[in-house]
Amino acid sequence: MLKRFGDWLDSRTGHRALMHSALFERVLGGARWRYVFGSALVVLILLQAVTGIALELYYSPSTTDAWASVNYIETQVQLGSLVRGLHHFGASAIVILVVLHLLQTAWAGAFRAPREVNWLAGFVLMQIILALALTGYLLPWDQKGYWATQVATSIAGTLPLIGEKLQTFLQGGASYGNLTLTRFHTLHVILLPAGLVLFLGIHLALFRKHGVTPPDMPQEELERRAEPFFPKQLFYDTAFAAAVVGTLFFVAFSQGAPLEGPADPSSQYLARPEWYFLPLFQLLKYFEGGAELLGTVVLPGLAMGFMATLPFIHAFLVRRLPQAHRALALVLTLGLAGVGALGALAVASDRKDPAVATMAARAHEEALEARRLATKGVPTAGPLELYRNDPIVWGARVISAQCQSCHQACDTPNYTGSPCLEGYASRAWIARFLRNPRAPHFFGNTKIDEMDAYTGPQESLDALVEFLYSQGERPDVTVALAKKGEELFDGEGCASCHTLDGVGSGMAPDLKGWASHAWTAAFIRTPGAPRFFGELNEMETFDHTRLPEDELRAVTLWLHAQASQPLKFP
Amino acid sequence: MSEPSSVPPTRRGFLGAITVLLGGAIAALAAVPVLGSILSPLRPAPRTGNDVPIPVGNVSDFTVGVPRRVELVRSVTDAWSRSEATTVGAAWLTRKADGTFTALSTICPHLGCGVNMDKQRGHFACPCHTSAFAMDGARLEGPAPRGMDPLTVEVRGQAVLVHYRRFKQGISEREEV
Numbered sequence: 001m002l003k004r005f006g007d008w009l010d011s012r013t014g015h016r017a018l019m020h021s022a023l024f025e026r027v028l029g030g031a032r033w034r035y036v037f038g039s040a041l042v043v044l045i046l047l048q049a050v051t052g053i054a055l056e057l058y059y060s061p062s063t064t065d066a067w068a069s070v071n072y073i074e075t076q077v078q079l080g081s082l083v084r085g086l087h088h089f090g091a092s093a094i095v096i097l098v099v100l101h102l103l104q105t106a107w108a109g110a111f112r113a114p115r116e117v118n119w120l121a122g123f124v125l126m127q128i129i130l131a132l133a134l135t136g137y138l139l140p141w142d143q144k145g146y147w148a149t150q151v152a153t154s155i156a157g158t159l160p161l162i163g164e165k166l167q168t169f170l171q172g173g174a175s176y177g178n179l180t181l182t183r184f185h186t187l188h189v190i191l192l193p194a195g196l197v198l199f200l201g202i203h204l205a206l207f208r209k210h211g212v213t214p215p216d217m218p219q220e221e222l223e224r225r226a227e228p229f230f231p232k233q234l235f236y237d238t239a240f241a242a243a244v245v246g247t248l249f250f251v252a253f254s255q256g257a258p259l260e261g262p263a264d265p266s267s268q269y270l271a272r273p274e275w276y277f278l279p280l281f282q283l284l285k286y287f288e289g290g291a292e293l294l295g296t297v298v299l300p301g302l303a304m305g306f307m308a309t310l311p312f313i314h315a316f317l318v319r320r321l322p323q324a325h326r327a328l329a330l331v332l333t334l335g336l337a338g339v340g341a342l343g344a345l346a347v348a349s350d351r352k353d354p355a356v357a358t359m360a361a362r363a364h365e366e367a368l369e370a371r372r373l374a375t376k377g378v379p380t381a382g383p384l385e386l387y388r389n390d391p392i393v394w395g396a397r398v399i400s401a402q403c404q405s406c407h408q409a410c411d412t413p414n415y416t417g418s419p420c421l422e423g424y425a426s427r428a429w430i431a432r433f434l435r436n437p438r439a440p441h442f443f444g445n446t447k448i449d450e451m452d453a454y455t456g457p458q459e460s461l462d463a464l465v466e467f468l469y470s471q472g473e474r475p476d477v478t479v480a481l482a483k484k485g486e487e488l489f490d491g492e493g494c495a496s497c498h499t500l501d502g503v504g505s506g507m508a509p510d511l512k513g514w515a516s517h518a519w520t521a522a523f524i525r526t527p528g529a530p531r532f533f534g535e536l537n538e539m540e541t542f543d544h545t546r547l548p549e550d551e552l553r554a555v556t557l558w559l560h561a562q563a564s565q566p567l568k569f570p
Numbered sequence: 571m572s573e574p575s576s577v578p579p580t581r582r583g584f585l586g587a588i589t590v591l592l593g594g595a596i597a598a599l600a601a602v603p604v605l606g607s608i609l610s611p612l613r614p615a616p617r618t619g620n621d622v623p624i625p626v627g628n629v630s631d632f633t634v635g636v637p638r639r640v641e642l643v644r645s646v647t648d649a650w651s652r653s654e655a656t657t658v659g660a661a662w663l664t665r666k667a668d669g670t671f672t673a674l675s676t677i678c679p680h681l682g683c684g685v686n687m688d689k690q691r692g693h694f695a696c697p698c699h700t701s702a703f704a705m706d707g708a709r710l711e712g713p714a715p716r717g718m719d720p721l722t723v724e725v726r727g728q729a730v731l732v733h734y735r736r737f738k739q740g741i742s743e744r745e746e747v
Binding site: 043046047050051053054055057058060064065068069071072073076077078079080082083086230231232234235238239241242245246249374376377378379380 | 585
């Protein structure tokens, strides 16, 4: 039955002859492990295609949705993180294998006649693969993609004559936006893959025409050692591809593809390209001012030009130097080693710089924060709204922009600031403050030295702490203890300076509703009012122009939330 | 299919089998995550807070006995994005003499077109396949398998609120999606 169906199909399609010619193609000189890179590349390209299609089902190319949809793939889609990991690390694996394939074919002298056109097709394929890599990592619209790709399009903009127009064309406008994403997306999923398929077809057809580039042996020897593609070479190819895919699977599963915070045009992000573009990035450091084009375009262009014209350089040289292909392979290898060294230099200089580590750590924290906030859904106005919609997160940003020139971060060594704010008005904070108001993290760096440290017994301290804590509208107040603290307020001498009437004496802040939302907001607006520090005040006044109402609200909420945070100083 | 080869036939079979196995392993490694992610929407969806009643106006906005079309707007989480106000559907609301309301989903139970009001004939009419429904939603004629789908209306003081639901189309039973 099956045989009859096979016969029927074969008479219509001739598939048996096709299979036969595919499997029993003669490999001159015999099967070799070093021929495996090309077929592994084909396997990886297919893997990129299927994982790419799966990702495409969930991805949305717009500035408001791209990051959110990629985060959705990472967190909500079943096995989505693994698919994206495979696609992400698959790109890296392809670049590595392209280099190995290039070196192998170069040392075999595959650029010599009659394979010149196939060498050129391979060169075009490499350019397409690099372009796919570049367009791909903008698509998540995260900080890394956004800033690293800016560099690439800015380089296009520096080209003489056409630069400005070219950049506008690539970006789809004067600056990055929806049209940049739709263009890069179209390139990445339609135009470049179409080109890839076309040139891969040419590359494979020409490969079938000429066969592998055999080792340097007499023709009889090659013939004697010749083997059909099946079983040995096919086994080598499959085994290597399986090892590559297996490794890739492991890395994707254990690492997962990174996703930075959403692209924020207002941020200071440490822009670094993917590792395979680091050599180009490093090269830019050596050319200043007007010489920039040398690093961005001329040198890389010359290197690529050398690679593309290798068959013709060889044809020219071989008349004088019969072993020219070895010399050229050596030059190519040294050139690639130089490219690798540039990349290593870029990594090394980043490793040495502590500022890089700090910025990277901050970017990582921000990414985690954005992804935590995104679990409830990303606002339709875009992922940057996540920060603004969360008063605590936004409050922290306003604090670091507006307040930290005086109120330093609590873990700053040798603290010299105004009272530090992390853990402000928590029980621990109040207790520490009452015991030592002149400590550097409290009033130690201000003029205020009139408050005495509280030296009473621990239980009285606890009661006073609970009373002060209860003023801030806290849900977890022990009422009886707070009541006891209120009774101690007069007797322990607090009332000789502080009032509890909401009006104040001008001697020390009134403590009615201390550290509540309303108290804090009023304090920030008018710290020098009699109700607050009066004449003792050193803090700047933050009125509506310096701190708009919504920012004040965010700061107030952030400060209020500190009561449940741990102290960040010893 | 055979060809002279340096590899003896038994070893050829062995290598062939291993090759098929390894090839299968590659295909499986690719297929599991790809198919798994593609089929992701088939997993049972988590219950969302989508049954909160939607305010559509005040009692006085409605004339007794005259159906009025109201848009149902509420916050929606759609895959990754969250919107505070999105139109999720519409309903025909009729205020009755006793102060209660009836509400009918505008989605035709046939194949999901939006049902209109035919004022001249005094009944509801679907523009797609000419199903017609009486003012109380009962099926009059046409291919619709059942009458229009009623929605629960709640009156809180002056405020009128609709509990929005969607039902499966094309079947005579009323089954919530």
